[in-house]
Amino acid sequence: MARLTPDQWQAIRVIWEFDPDRPSYNVSAARAAAKHGMTPPSKSTIDEKAKKEGWERHGNLNGINAAAHRKADTLIDSNGNRTVPDAQTGNFSNPPEPALFLASRQESEDKRAEVTARHRSEWKNIAVLRQEALTIRNTNPDGAMAKIKLAKLSAETTAIQQAGERKAWSLDIQLDLGSMKDLSDEQLESIINGKVIY
Helix, strand or coil: CCCHHHHHHHHHHHHHHCCCCCCCCHHHHHEEEEEECCCCEEEEEEHHHHHCCCCCCCHHHHHHHHHHHHHCCCEEECCCEEEECCCCCCCCCCCCCCHHHHHHHHHHHHHHHHHHHHHHHHHHHHHHHHHHHCCCCCCCHHHHHHHHHHHHHHHHHHHHHHHHHHHHCCCCCCCCHHHHHCHHHHHHHHHHHCCCCC
């Protein structure tokens, strides 16, 4: 078998990582071979290359959704402000290079961390109001009642707002259970430990 060029390897990688039907190494190599007129390498050769270069699946629903959120992250900051005029300014037509993908993923994680940190601080403010009401309940019952009502309304409003933001930022993990059977033991262990898999 002739040595594959970097472009041929990239064709196999793109099919394996991004095709929605999650092809096996052999199928992705066969598809790339048919498309680019090459002799496909063996599964073990592809397996070695994939492990060495850190290939990751992106073609399942979770991967597609994660990619869509990364694209959205280039258009909006963690406070909901648009960062560019419209979606046409980004080039999203080709799969990202691994280094760019990792940088984009890190940026997405950072933005979601900012939202989560803001959510936590908002609940601390409500806890302060509640504590103030409890502190003055014996000396100023009317003031305590006003503060506890404000705390209750603030908590309800915060819960509604944050629920919407959690949906918008996909902070609540949604697993594509149809793809669970394809996960390795290591990936399943990551899910158990609360890590998101894209």
